[in-house]
Amino acid sequence: MIDALAQAEAVVVACFETPTWAASERDLVAALDATHRLEQRLAAVKLSLVRELDGRGTATAQGASSTTVWLRDRLRLGAGAARRLVEMAATLDTAPAGIRDALSGGTVDLEQARVIAETVATVQTAAGAEAADKAVGVLVDWAAQFDAALLRKLGTRILDHVAPEVADEAAEAALRAQEARAARDRHVTISEQTDGRLRLTGVLDTEAAAALRAAIDPLTTPTGPDDTRTPGQRRHDALADVCRLALRTGELPENGGDLSQVVVTTSYDGLTRQVGTGALDSGLQLSAEAVRRLACDARILPAVLDGGGQVLDVGRQRRLISGPLRRALVLRDRGCAFPGCDRPPRWCDGHHIRHWADGGDTSLDNAVLLCGHHHRHLHQGDWTVRLGGDGHPEFVPPAWLDPEQLPRRNKYHPRK
DSSP, X not given: OHHHHHHHHHHHHHHHHSOSTTSOHHHHXXXXXXXXXXXXXXXXXXXXHHHHHHHHTHHHHTTOSSHHHXXXXXXXXXXXXXXXXXXXXXXXXXXXXXXXXXXXXXXXOHHHXXXXXXXXXXXXXXXXXXXXXXXXXXXXXXXXXXXXXXXXXXXXXXXXXXXXXXXHHHHHHHHHHHHHHHHHHOEEEEEEOTTSOEEEEEEOOHHHXXXXXXXXXXXXXXXXXXXXXXXXXXXXXXXXXXXXXXXXXXXXXXXXXXXXXXXXXXXXXXXXXXXXXXXXXXXXXXXXXXXXXXXXXXXXXXEXXXXXXXXXXXXXXXXXXXXXXXXXXXXXXXXXXXXXXXXXXXXXXXXXXXXXXXXXXXXXXXXXXXXXXXXXXXXXXSOXXXXXXTXXXXXXXXXXXXXXXXXXXXXXXXXX
């Protein structure tokens, strides 16, 4: 086997060193097809080697705790990739020969083989070995036309073709098996970056995915013609808005004896002069602008210190736009007051028109309701907000946008 693989490697190296620019388009396409088939055949060989090494206990003999851990080190794989390799090797070892033959013959890829094996196992449980054998042939034929995702979807009704007499009952069983796999595979990984940002990765089960989409989809639409955020940025901001809403409800469980909240520590002098940075309770730093924006929000518990580090204020209730004042603000603004925004009140923060650190009071005459996006936009941009003669907020655009700087109002929220 080693000699054969060495010869195959030498041939592959020779192919790599052959210039592609001189080949015709037809030859390039044919070479791509051949490369893909070879890749699947090598995958079948790799899986058979992994299965044999796993069965012999090679990993533990060499000091590793498992074959997965040994493969991570030996092949420099990620933990997930190594685990899937071991699982797939075990799956193919017990799968019908037709699946292994299809993979080694290059007619299906690894993901297709995984789907076929899982589907056939369900068929065998529901309708027996004869139906399972039929299912292998049908699914392998379909794999020539459909990718793994569509193959899995089609496979939910495979019994209509191989055992129609038990199809409905088995479809229910297959659905339960799919839900069990989703429950098993569900996870979210949160990786902290060196600058305080988080990288989120994971897989949600069907119910959680539906809940997430229901929560963030209405918040991912552009807020108006001036919304230049990318779709990814809008999804990010929508997820942040959902977290803010959860914090605002006060219904989250306690964390270390305290209500779930964000704590920002800063100096009073720096805050009033708009130059003081702040620190989260995790030790990460925030810019002065971010501290001032967060200080508007009732979900933030400020810890304001004097020059000597003495606590001057921890969450002055008179600073927060909450309780009856927030209800009055909701009745007046009916949602985000920024022109062109249709966000409802529950997605909005109370913003001090004149910042409380600059001496602004916490009153209806000094407050406006803003969604998370426009709250950041107002703090970071050149827009200004004021109350008009009728007591309702109006926004003055920057001169570069409107040289006449005519005040604008939100027309989405009807007034009684």
